[in-house]
Amino acid sequence: MSEIPVIKAALLGAGTVGSGVYQILEWQKEEMPKKLGAVVRLKKILVRDTKKQREGMDSSLFTDNWKEILEDPEIQIVIEVMGGIEPARTYITEALQAGKHVVTANKDLLAEHGKEVLDAAAEHGCDLMFEAAVAGGIPIIRPLKQCLAANHLTEVMGIVNGTTNYILTKMTADHMEFSEALALATELGYAEADPTADIEGYDAARKVAIMASIAFNSRVTFQDVHTEGITKITAGDIAYAAELGMVIKLLGVARNTETGIEVGVYPMLIPREHPLAGVNDSFNAVFVHGDAVDDAMFQGRGAGKLPTASAVMGDVFEIARDLRAGSTGRINCTCYKELRLKPAEEMENRYFIRMQVEDQPGVLASIASVFGNHHVSIAQVIQKSVSGGVAELVVITDKVVERHFRDALLIMGEMSIVKEISSVLRVYTQNH
Amino acid sequence: MSEIPVIKAALLGAGTVGSGVYQILEWQKEEMPKKLGAVVRLKKILVRDTKKQREGMDSSLFTDNWKEILEDPEIQIVIEVMGGIEPARTYITEALQAGKHVVTANKDLLAEHGKEVLDAAAEHGCDLMFEAAVAGGIPIIRPLKQCLAANHLTEVMGIVNGTTNYILTKMTADHMEFSEALALATELGYAEADPTADIEGYDAARKVAIMASIAFNSRVTFQDVHTEGITKITAGDIAYAAELGMVIKLLGVARNTETGIEVGVYPMLIPREHPLAGVNDSFNAVFVHGDAVDDAMFQGRGAGKLPTASAVMGDVFEIARDLRAGSTGRINCTCYKELRLKPAEEMENRYFIRMQVEDQPGVLASIASVFGNHHVSIAQVIQKSVSGGVAELVVITDKVVERHFRDALLIMGEMSIVKEISSVLRVYTQNH
Structure with missing residues (x-):
């Protein structure tokens, strides 16, 4: 039997998710050769304090020196589970520039600098995967990018x-x-x-x-x-x-x-x-x-040590498969459009408004007419007497443009019959 | 700008799902170059009757001759949506042997001859994908094989x-x-x-x-x-x-x-x-x-023209990506174990039994003792008088081995106090 290839990886961060990744690598030891035709093995774990004992982890892998990982040509996959923008952003960018593939669970980084790191991955023909960044263990990135493509x-x-x-x-x-x-x-x-x-x-x-x-x-x-x-x-x-x-x-x-x-x-x-x-x-x-x-x-x-690590390790296995097939960088950034982003005031929603009003005839008519003047049509009203001449009024609107709705609210807030606008919430509207 | 590569495909079957596939290919025409770096285009559609008009479909693509597709070296992807074991099994096998990649929605074929067609795919370095075969449009095969690997x-x-x-x-x-x-x-x-x-x-x-x-x-x-x-x-x-x-x-x-x-x-x-x-x-x-x-x-x-076609086309896009990356056959059959299959009588479940019994003292005790003698413990009982001296008895058991449970039922069916065993259903048990 021929030797099973070993793919060396480095783990950045040995916190909750990091320890989950470590654990799954142990659990999957026997499966990997058959599943991937290779074994993924940690060569280094980047930690702040190399002296600190971490239960179940091999402390001989600990390093506090990023360069040791970056400059090690044997390390092909970098698994970033530190979180936060820096130094994760620098490490990931440097790893990609060095031709290393990256798995990250870092939503902060991706939501702010996603384009930058995905561009770096594409430029260097590397995989950059981040299934764990959204909804923890739930497969969502791959279903969106591939199954529902x-x-x-x-x-x-x-x-x-x-x-x-x-x-x-x-x-x-x-x-x-x-x-x-x-x-x-x-x-x-x-x-x-x-x-x-x-x-x-x-x-x-x-x-x-x-x-x-x-x-x-x-x-x-x-x-x-x-x-x-x-x-x-x-x-x-x-x-x-x-x-x-x-x-x-x-x-x-x-x-x-x-x-x-x-x-x-x-x-x-x-x-x-x-x-x-x-x-x-x-x-x-x-x-x-x-x-x-x-x-x-x-x-x-959507969170937790093992569910998040499940998503991280699913990505690591994908990279191992890409390395075996020679297809790293197979799917890169899929943002090939530049669609307009609607400003909040143009958005359309139904609304739920709860307010305290004077409990007297004609109040509902006055409020309804303010809405009407602002193109806000009312779908449903619940009125309940509270006490002391005050009634609680709940209004559900039809779908309205936010700007119109805000204008109506502004005027209502100044009406003497309106004692308080207690809650303003959106109501789900099926758009398809 | 360089020419966009065209990937030629053949569709086997122009029924409900086939027409959905055709429609999505139209809808995705503009997206494909940017999404895949290539365009997938149908070159042939295999139908039984080439004379029959099919709304919205280009009838010049119709053929009733499988060999025309099989022997066309330009056709790289075969999309099988005919269903049934034969001739789908033969066509898929021949297509794979000819080095063509296959997408199929054919659960009958996969559930009976999955190993055979997956082995043929592996042998010839081809992709064989079947996301649509289970639960229609819902991504499940790729999440299981990849995200949750x-x-x-x-x-x-x-x-x-x-x-x-x-x-x-x-x-x-x-x-x-x-x-x-x-x-x-x-x-x-x-x-x-x-x-x-x-x-x-x-x-x-x-x-x-x-x-x-x-x-x-x-x-x-x-x-x-x-x-x-x-x-x-x-x-x-x-x-x-x-x-x-x-x-x-x-x-x-x-x-x-x-x-x-x-x-x-x-x-x-x-x-x-x-x-x-x-x-x-x-x-x-x-x-x-x-x-x-x-x-x-x-x-x-889980079914329907477009949801099923969504899964089929997700697979077609994956193959297009594999062709672009030179990584076809990247993930093959993942059945690398040979686990034992438990015979039905060894399975363990909780049960719901509804029966008609004589409405008299001691009946429940007799029934309980039959269960007890067969290692079936009772979790819950509901007894209701029906009429004419008959009571309806509903028993929920704890988790039991099916063989024991069946033995108990057999004996109960012969007891004079048991008029009828009306329903026997399983009850979900959380096993983890």
Whole structure:
């Protein structure tokens, strides 16, 4: 029997995901020769502190010197799981320039500098894969780039942040308020000490930028994504949503319309029958619509050591196959269009508005006429007396242009009969 | 600007899926050069009757002579969408022997002769792709072979037949009996004139055989799949399932256990919270569990002209990319193991039994003791008086070995207190 070729790799980062990658490489030791016709083996692990013991890891592989990896011609694959823009950006760029192939789980980097690193990969004939950067273990990048490549995709919508989905699930199922659900998420380790990136939607925005770029073949960056978080959602909003047959989810939404790409992250009311509505707890899911495939959805674990490492290692195995077939760089950046990005004020959505108004005749008529004057038509109204002469009014609009809607809100906010505009949320609209 | 390379393909079959493939090729004309660096163009379409007009199709491409395609060295890709074992098996084999790459949607062929055609592809360095053969437009073959390649998958469960899922959905939502729901499905075109392959589970069995082979890296054929259909399910069974917090779905189930592969197609009670429980109407979904990825699910359109053609064309684009990269045959058959297949009597499941018994004291004790004598432990019992001294008894068992369970049933069927064993169904058990 001939010798099994060994492909040497370096791991940058030995944190949660890094230790998952290490573990899967152990688990797959016997399988790799048969699966890939080769064995992938770690030669170096870049860490900050080489003295620190890391359970189960061979400390003789540790180095704190990037050059040792970069300048080692035996190392063909660099697996970056450090996160953050720098030094990951420099390391990845240098690795590609040296002809090394790269797997990264780094959504921050890809959502801001995706073009730069993908161009570097193309220039040097290298693979740059990043399945783990969006929705953790769920296969989504490869399905979009390959399986669904024969579609014009018009919609990509995802629950791509497990922390906020856990919080909203708790608020829905157990009627908690936001602060209470956040505290629980923090206690259970679902939310980080500083939860800003999650609860303000920045993490989801990075993922939706990456997905939109691939789905629509046109670059969308983090900065292009209009982002709203879930901090203002109340148990009351969720109860009204339930009354309307809907649930509230934090969605990354990207649409390819005839007048440009709409992309945003916002809490949204979606009908209970929509496949995304049933995706609860810390699960993630991505829903797509294409001219040929119609609707499809992918769901699973969007984070965590092993699910994320599953996606990373799937990419590593792909590179091993490319190395065996001599086809590295087979699929590069697929952003070959330059589509217009719609500014937020041009986007079209249905809205849910909850407001406190004076409880007297004629109030609804006044509000309806302000909406009417701004081309906002009303689909549904719920009015409830609260107390002290105040009524709570919930209005669901038809699809409206955001600019018109904002203008109407501005005027309403100044009307004496309107005591407070408590919540303004988007409502899912099927566009196909 | 340099000339864009043209890749010539032949389409075998101009039926529903064939016309979808034709249509997508038109839709993707402008995209292909940028997406693939090449254009895929049909040179021939194999049809039975070249005189028959087919709307929107260029009739000058029609031929009824396979040799014209086989012997044309310009044709690099053969797209087989005729279905059925012969002549598809011969054509595909001859095409591969001639060095042509093949895309097929043919589950019958793959579930019975998968090894033979995959070996022919490997021998001749050709691509043989079949994403459309399982779950129509839903990406599942590539996710299993590539994205999830770093997992030991232990469970693959799918709703992979839209007709039966539609029938069960109608029985559940509208309380129809089977015959009524089947009649409606036939009327609406969801069921074929002869629905046997769907309602007896044969269609699902072919798909689960293909999925299990890929997921567990060990060949499973149609003949290996223990198959039960949905014809005996009653509205009463569905009502009991609801009472127990469950729904009944026809599932293709494949498990990789330490003592061998279990594979079957049967109607199963699954908890309402399971992601598969919410997959309704004619939608399909495939649920997988792996050691790294944990749970993941893929859902969408499992059939239909364009969704199926979406999967076929995704494969065609992959082959175009392989031709451009010189990497055809990059991923071949992944069945490198020979795992044991468990005979049905060794499989372990929980069961739901509905029976009519004499409505008198001691009956339950007698039945419980028969179960007990056969190592079948009871998890739950519902007893309802019906009329005329007869009670309906529903028993849910713990996980039991099928052989023991069958022995117990045999004895119970002969007991005078048991008037009828009305239903025997499996109940989903989480094994991980």
